[in-house]
Amino acid sequence: MTTTTTGAAAEGSSPTSSGRAGTPSVHSLVMRATDTYIARLQPLYLNDNPAAVAELARLRRGAGKRAHQVQDLWGVGGLEELAGLLAGWRDFPRRTDAEHAVFLASTLWALHQQSGREHGMHVKERPLGGAVRALIRLKTESRGHSGDEEEGSPLRTRLVRVGTAESVESVAVRLREIVLLLRTARVPLDYGRLAGQLHRWQYRPDRAAVQREWGREFHLAAPPRATRGKGGAADGGDAIDPSLGASEEYGGYAAGE
Template sequence: MTTANTTAYVPDLRRVGALVDERVRALQGGYLKDLSTAVATLAKLRRGAGKPIEAVPELVGLTLDHRFYEAFPVEDPRTEAAEAAAHEALTLYALHQQSKRERGMHKRGSGLGEAVRRLMPGGDIDEPLRKRFVQAGSAADHATRLDRLRGIVSLLRTQDIPLDYGLLADQLHDARTPAGSARVRRAWGRGFQAHRPERTDDTPPETEPGTPA
């Protein structure tokens, strides 16, 4: 007999996350149907995975369009941070979806903490992976955080574990300030701790060390 983990709560998306969710859904739907435009777009976007937006300016036209700038006017100084967060989430998604033709890797409600915990089957803690996760949450600067997230997304891809890229976009946007970074770190840690993997009756209860706090 197994007991499945259930997660009823799905966080609402803010403006950046809602726009990214819409964009990813369109790309994912096209990719799973093997539409040439979606396949080609994701192949180009993968080149930006883990890189800040200024490092790959040629991708801006692929990640953002007029709908984004209707929500975030060009002249608004806050738009720059929103642009960067959308770019980061979309390029990481492109990496995550690579060669996954049967299943979408974007799934609403699948937060980063839960997704990382699902990489540890049977209730056992993978200490090197846990440390990598902690380091992503506690990165001293955003570029380092982004690079560490790229490594985690690559691991999720190998195990077919999806992620909510709208939520990730909102969190990457929020994480650009010290207070926001702390909120995101706590959210990732809670997701990790709250998730309970499927286990059989003879699997002993797990003991978990600390996570991002």
């Protein structure tokens, strides 16, 4: 799972980068901690393991809240996995941001997985923008409509609202709304990737890059042009905002500028 970083991050000067050759970046550890935690718990839940079922019920109570805010969740939610990965680090930057990202992604997964025993809702390589695009397609097809209506979908608007959020609390609320819709349609999401993006998003200089990733994920999940109606986005246009041309930067749009 390769994520886009800003120029500062690429040079090792951003707090999301380790700054040491051969050392993993902070957000890659956030991704790993989240993925390790959910990958361990998800199959147990699918097999109706009582302890896993109880843990997911506890996790759901923390959905949308900050790490350590719910005392009943101390010691769960992927934070111990993160602590283990950071055990050898000194002067670890932005520990609180990392904890928020892991905890938010883990609790949203628990909400997403609720009452579903057929399939795991944490699936690698299913990014947020792609999951929203898949959900839009399912809904338009279920109504017998063409892909022409994708651009005006309220679901697309919800994704844009995630991009325009200005606080962790706002992002959490807006992601929770999307996750509940994904749960209804049983559309999975890569929560490790999402955790890494949420960690980077909290660092203001990296925020525009994460917003662009969400837009690009939506764009890349568009159906082949041959299967789209005449109202589909033009070649080279931006799928999240068809008014933008191929040469235009859409990070500003995603940031609400």
